[in-house]
Amino acid sequence: MRDLGVGFGYLLKGQRWVARHGRSYGFGLLPGLITLVLYAAALVALAVWGADAVTWATPFADDWSSPWQGLFRGFLTAVLFALGLLLAVLTFTAVTLLVGQPFYENLSEKVDADVSPDGTAPRSDLPLWRELWISARDSLRVLVRAGLWGVLLFALGFLPFVGQTVVPVIGFFVTGFFLTEELAAVAMQRRGVDLRARLVLLRSRKTLVWGFGTPLSLAFLVPFVAVFLMPGAVAGATLLARDLLGEETGGDGADQPEAEDVTP
Numbered sequence: 001m002r003d004l005g006v007g008f009g010y011l012l013k014g015q016r017w018v019a020r021h022g023r024s025y026g027f028g029l030l031p032g033l034i035t036l037v038l039y040a041a042a043l044v045a046l047a048v049w050g051a052d053a054v055t056w057a058t059p060f061a062d063d064w065s066s067p068w069q070g071l072f073r074g075f076l077t078a079v080l081f082a083l084g085l086l087l088a089v090l091t092f093t094a095v096t097l098l099v100g101q102p103f104y105e106n107l108s109e110k111v112d113a114d115v116s117p118d119g120t121a122p123r124s125d126l127p128l129w130r131e132l133w134i135s136a137r138d139s140l141r142v143l144v145r146a147g148l149w150g151v152l153l154f155a156l157g158f159l160p161f162v163g164q165t166v167v168p169v170i171g172f173f174v175t176g177f178f179l180t181e182e183l184a185a186v187a188m189q190r191r192g193v194d195l196r197a198r199l200v201l202l203r204s205r206k207t208l209v210w211g212f213g214t215p216l217s218l219a220f221l222v223p224f225v226a227v228f229l230m231p232g233a234v235a236g237a238t239l240l241a242r243d244l245l246g247e248e249t250g251g252d253g254a255d256q257p258e259a260e261d262v263t264p
Contacts, residue, residue, distance in 0.1 A: 004210060004211035006208055006243070007211025010236045011215060011236045013236055014234070014237065015233075016232075017111060017236075018231045018235055021110070024107050025231050027106075028100070028230060028231025029228065031097075031099040031103055032100070032228075032230045033227055034099055035095050035227075042084070043081075043088060046080070046084045047081060050084075051077045054073050054077045057076075058076065083154075089217075092220070093220075094139035094182050095139075096226075096230055097139070097182060097183070097185075097234075098132065098135055100230075101128070101131060102128065104234045107234055107235060108234055108235070109121040109123065111238040111239065112238060115239065116247075116248075116249075122187075123190060124190045138194075141195060142178055146174070153167055172214050173210055175217040176212070176213030176217045180202065181198060181199065181202055183213075183236075184198065184237040184241045186234055187237065187238040187242070188201075188241050188245075201245070208243070208244075212237070
């Protein structure tokens, strides 16, 4: 159980690091803001035209009598929006990391250099387009895994009592795990650690991962919070990745002066 506290500590240290490095934090906000605008537009469109889409998809209900037609289509509209919201939560981090790859790569390198005893950070020799391709491919694979879990938990949610108590708790732990994987991938990809190896590392210390990712996934449910926590989450996930890989860490680097920051 100690790892739960350690994981949560990395989350706090990451937020503390960006609070002391305002320039890095400012640049780290941009990808989240861009993604937020795109997702907000998509959800508004779903709310406005979702009922029309359900009506188009259920022509067999055109002749149903009232109130069954309205109840049936209203339920499907609500389910459609709920699934869209769930998909947005599950994919927000992946899309933001993809949009902000250069920004977060730079931020993660700074954290690595800051806490490394020799002041150096691992660097990738791959061109940017190759890193973006690997990131997008791995994010898609993680999304498929998370989507399968989401469908299973959604189905289990209809079970009496268990679906309203146990299943939501499991859902937050599952979301926290995959959220941590996406964030830690920034630092691990620079080290050449592929998706399969990352998942093995994360599964070997699940309580550490849950301590970091589960509180973060809960915080991300609050509107706009994800945008402001993303830079610190990337910083904290870099510290967590160093722990998983057994790399020595000289400190959390929070006391380094802002003058050391450089723009990406």
